[in-house]
Amino acid sequence: MAEPLKIALAGLGTVGTGVVRLIETNAELIARRARRPIRITVVSARDRGKDRGVDLSGYAWDDDPAGMATRPDVDVVVELVGGSDGPALTLARNTIAAGKSFVTANKAMIAHHGLELAAAAEQAGVALKFEAAVAGGIPVIKGLSEGAAANEIERIYGILNGTCNYILSTMEDTGRDFADVLAEAQRLGYAEADPTFDVEGVDAAHKLSILAAIAFGGQLRFDAVETTGISRVLAADIAQARALGYVIRLIGMAEADFSQGTPRLFQRVRPHLVPFDHPLAHVDGATNAVVAEGNFMGRLLFQGAGAGDGPTASAVVADIIDIARGEKGVGFSMPAAELRAMEPATTGHRIGRAYIRFTVLDRPGVLAEITAAMRDAGVSIESLIQKGRDDEAGEVIVAMVTHEGPESAVSEAMRILEGADSLTAPPLAMQIIGQ
Known part of the structure; x- marks a missing residue:
């Protein structure tokens, strides 16, 4: 069997300790599927003395996670620290610059810096993997x-x-x-x-x-x-x-x-x-x-x-197995340079039905004021329910469902009613999802 793939693990919280347990428990199965053993060689976390319920004595400890990227006993760095910037981002950049693959569960960092990291990984010829960043253990x-x-x-x-x-x-x-x-x-x-x-x-x-x-x-x-x-x-x-x-x-x-x-x-x-x-x-x-x-x-x-030590650790280790097999791929399903620039789409033209809830004072004329705003904005009401609140004397819940129409009309109705004396809280509008 090929030489082991040596892993540095930064972050020993719920997911990090889950990764340790998974690699140790399923070591033989993972080695067969990865076609080589996968071994953690070094770990890092904020508190070295904390009892995490796993035996870390067989691993080296590095107090400087950013320095793990350049260690000779590391092939792949796994980042489970979190945060869009700071130590996590520094570790990601250092790892890729050192020509090593990088695995993370950090959705904030990928959402903010994923394009930069993907381009750098492609240029360096290494993998950037983040399956665990979205929906935990769901692939x-x-x-x-x-x-x-x-x-x-x-x-x-x-x-x-x-x-x-x-x-x-x-x-x-x-x-x-x-x-x-x-x-x-x-x-x-x-x-x-x-x-x-x-x-x-x-x-x-x-x-x-x-x-x-x-x-x-x-x-x-x-x-x-x-x-x-x-x-x-x-x-x-x-x-x-x-x-x-x-x-x-x-x-x-x-x-x-x-x-x-x-x-x-x-x-x-x-x-x-x-x-x-x-x-x-x-x-x-x-x-x-x-x-x-x-x-x-x-x-x-x-x-x-979508979360938890087992499911998220499973996604992290699946990424490591891909790297062990030599499957580097690209971060976002196509090369970073080919990802299209896309302008934000306006939402007002979208057509659909909505649920709108108003919390209002229980006094004459309030319902007429709301329905007049709907009429002036071009919102057609399908159904309307009025109900008092047991916990708030004098307040009434008015809820309605609209017929299908542009979202811009609902927004305009909200604008007309903005600041109305009869409303005790801002209205809440929720779209109704289609079949």
Whole structure:
């Protein structure tokens, strides 16, 4: 058998220790599939003395992760530190500059710097692998770049953040409000102490921008992802959606338009109403799911655990196995120089139905004010429900579903009502996803 592939591992958190356990537990199987042994030779983390539940005594320790790239006993560097810049980015640049392949689970770094790193890796003749950066253990990047390579992808969308999905599905099952379920998710370890990146949609936006680049052959445009999180979704919204035949899910969606001279890219993360009979409606808990629609393959659904030590470590080690086999590939399914520049697509022309919720004072004339704004903006109302709030005296929830129409009309109605005395909170609009 060939010489072992020697691995440096930076970061020994949940995923890092999962990688150690996986490589040790399945060493013989991995060696057969990789056609050579894979061995960790050196590790690095912030706290050398911390008990991580794995035996690290057989590995060298390096207090300087950035220096791991130039060690003679390292062939591949695995980065599990996190963060879009700082030590993770320095390690990535150093590794590639040293002519060594680089594996990461760091979606923020890839979303911000992936194009630069991919170009550098291609020039150096090394691999840049990041399967674990999107949807944990689901092989969606490999599925898009290899399995669906012959297809023109028309649309890609899905549930890309397990924390948000856990919160929304728990609200759905229990009838509790967002703040209460978030606190529970933090106690159980599903949500970070500072959950902003998750609940405000930033984490999902990082992942969506990566998937869009792979699916459409475009340059990364994380800065162009329109992002709205779930923090304003009420238990009343969940209940109304259920009554109408929907569940609420945070959906990342991307579409490309090549019909004009300059390719345009639509990217958005936002809570949506999903019909009961849609595959994404049945994705509960911390699960992730990605739907890709191609011109010949039709609809593909990738579903599985989107986080956790085992699934994410599995994706990391799968990338390492590819490198051991000599399968370097390119970062984004085609050479970085061939990725097309794509302008952000405007969303106002998009046609669809929407759910709109208003929290208003319970007084005469309020409903007439809302419906007048809808009329003046050209929004046609399909159904309307008014319901009092048990916890807020004098407040009423007014929820409506629109007929199909341009999103710009809904935005105009929101503009007309902006600052209205009768509204006690800004309205919330959620698109209704198609079948």
